[in-house]
Amino acid sequence: VARHPGRLAGFATLPTGSPAAAADELARAVTELGFAGALVNSTLGTDGSFLDNQRFAPLLARFEALDVPLYLHPAPPPASLREVLYGGLPGPVSSVLATTAWGWHSEAGLHALRLVAGGVFDRHPRLRVIVGHCGEMLPFMLGRIDDVLPPSLTGLAAPPSEYFLRHVWVTTSGMFSVPPVLCSISVFGVDRVLFSVDYPFGANASGRALLDALPISPADKAKVAGLNAERLLRLT
Template sequence: MAAGLFATAHAHPPAEDLMRDKIAIEEHFATDDPDTVCQSEEYFATDKWPEARQELLDLNDIRLKKMDASGIERSIISLNAPVVQSFYDRDQAVDWARRTNDLLAEQISKHPDRFSGFAAVPMQDPDAACAELERCVNDLGFLGPLINGFSQVGDKDSVHYLDEKQYWPFWETAQRLDVPVYLHPRDPAEGQRQIYEGHPWLLGACWAFSHETGTHALRLMGSGLFDAYPRVQVILGHLGELLPYNIWRTDHWLRKLPRGLSVQHTFAHYLHENFYVTTSGNFRTPTLVDAIVEMGVDRIIFATDYPMEDMEEAGHWFDQVEFGEADLRKIRRGNAIRLFKLDNA
């Protein structure tokens, strides 16, 4: 390995040194409805929120300039979190998903060479979620859904995860349409946060996001979902929400003490065959190396997590990673082109 392999980049290289062909796939936006854009406010320092709010609402000015400065050719845009998943009224969730997807499609049409979209889907109504996914893929040209973790159904304390049988028709729809599903984090439900009481700094991206989302992914593996729908592909951000670094131990103990688990393969098999991970919000080269060693370079995709993270930091960090060019090209664009069938990228 090159001597500089494990360096964490902070200094920005000259603009002419940027690789300008990156495809970034976890890039968020919000609508100007105060009840939805402000769901992101708690994840920013008070003095940073006004700028972040502006960045969430913008698709045509600030974002494009930052993409150019970061060497990003195309961004796959998704709604901020948790929004639709937090609307426990079914009709509100269905209405909001449809209107938001139409709004995103309209914005993408202004820059179709720079933007693509992930669909928001109302998992509070599985039939409506299937129909909305079909509409977004077939009519709006979206590349799949992004789901913000569990959904609250009926009331705020009713939490439903995607391994539940009511959602299996949705997974069948995703497999039939041949589109991946991005499983994006959200904090655990308020009634399930006892371990964080007195330690609010553990919530959000610091720790709780990965713990919540990694556990959600393990539920999918243990439910038999991937045995029933083996071609389903799930994307996890943040270099795998801790899973690549603990999957051996998970399987090790399941072999010794399965506790009723009955699936056809190891969890490592599902991680390797049914999951991709992105670099969103995890700009650390040794961690990237670990993910590649566990999952293979073909399963890693570039992302930034803008505007929750600094797009330019993400782009410039990646441009200083010292791998072989063939592997770097796969991560920054090739794997995304293959997964999303971006023939014109």
């Protein structure tokens, strides 16, 4: 990154087991190394709790203070949960279903939804979050989520979609077919969708083919291809 600042930017890796230390490392990475934010692998499997837990407040407050985004990435489930949900299947099938085929994405979507339902964005109104894989199933479900989680039930100031559309951006990482990308654009708006590949887990050529195939205007394609990321990550 230091050798090619015009081509590369970095996300920090944080020791989330200690939220205070993670906050300090985020500050070092942003202020001393010039990183654009941090990528946090889902904390459920490693720390036994989601980021809406109050113990993560110092870390989320530091994201706010530094005004950089948190990229919330999936991670494998705890062993006990994996056995309940994915046990009893052939080994390779269980492993893939628990991670890249389904489990990663449903858990990451739940994690993001917990940030909303748990009042994180009310407590941290300047927090910005990125989620991958075309929104981890959330764009498809967001209308129903609003219907069944109204403010009268949640006690929040607004329906969940309003929090998502103020605080969350989605990337196309690893999703190389047109329908889920169009769903993300139609629900979140073209200004909140960022083109992404998933190298080395997905082929870059497939990502480029998706970008070429998107049936949106050239101006909107330019936003998805790079302009949105430039604004969100303050890339120059």
